[in-house]
Amino acid sequence: MSNAKSIKDTYDDSLLEIQKVLFSQEATPEKKEVARQSLKDLTTALLLHNLHTIEGRTAILSALIVELQEVINSVQIENPLNKIAADLTVVITRAKDLFKEEKEQIS
């Protein structure tokens, strides 16, 4: 039997016992008060257990967010060689112009 199932079964059994007292027409007010407090304690214990589980998942989620952010950062949408080629084009064009000027001066 899984842990979650066992908790659920224990909760169901406890709730039923509490309801037997609270819904009874014979139970004394003192007995009912104890049952009401037990109901509150039982509910709170399980709610806090669930809250801790959520907080545990949140910690895992935080780590996953960092991992996914790293994947995004590693993606190269622009081609890095394109920038080099574009810079090279500027240099070659400038070299051609200089060469042309030089040639004109000589002639």
Add this chain to the structure above:
Amino acid sequence: MKQILIVCLSFFIFSCAGIPTEALNTYKTSFNSFNATSDEFLVQFGQTIKWIKDREAEQQGRKQRVYQPYPKALPDSKPVGAIDPNVAEMRRALQVISKYNDTLTALAEGKSIEAVGNTASGLTNALNGLAGLTIAAPVANLVATVAQELERARLREEFRNALAKGAPIINQMFVIFEENIKTHYNNNVLFANERRTLIVEEIIDEVTLLQKLVKAHKAPAPDDKFKEVSGRQKALNNILVPISKEAVVKDAYPYPLQTNSTGHDWTPSVESNLTASIEQIQQNVESYSAEIDRINALAKSLTAYKGMLDTTKNCLDKLLAAGEEAPQLLWQAEYILGLAFQVKQNLAEIRRAEIAAR
């Protein structure tokens, strides 16, 4: 020889599978619908966490033996109305997934392909005539085309890598969302069980008082202007139907109203007390039913929301597995829009039930 090589290379690149844009678009549509609906869920989720934390604070307060009308220790500095950290992290996860999807889209759009083509053309133009070098126009065009195809191949590789690395992380995030959806439902069930039990207790206590009141009196005479006890009994039985399946109640129902031939006379005061008592019982039964309606609407809403998550997961899996042929995903797009509508409809039901339960 060089030209043959270039043509062969071009042919090889052209024949490779492209980015599965249709699968990507369907996954994005599905995720965007899920993301848009998530705000509603996260508001509820945060509200329930607040109830739990309030309950925890209440319990701590009960344990405190010495009266102290101020915090026992300095509270954490938190701006008023700050979002619960669990909710904040779930929102952040959705934002990062959106950003990741935008990155995939940018790769699929391939804007850099045109840029690379232009750079290649610019470079061959610049080289043309340099130191006597002559590049024929068809060769220059072919160079630009090959450069573009190489860029297309790079983008495709980048896309596949990003998908292979990112999809498993997103799937794990989705598992956490799924688990939180289930826990959110369980938390609400715990609160509802407690409220329901306390309401039924109140009803039974009121019914017991009512029975005692009737038992202390003689039945009203037929010519009196009072309602007959049998009529009251019938009304009470009908009012109590919604709680008649509860533990203990199912064995005791219907609760008999028995007069006492040796009791006091039936007076207008008894009559009005009886009416007030039955009205109180009815009001409590309505709150009980509203609480049940709220949880049933929540169950439907969360099932639809979880359905949206499952569909998004399914679309992501198909995108990851997409090969040369685009997967058939049109039904998912329509299905998820239907689920989004269902979530909204159920949320309206929850709000109506919440108002009725007050």
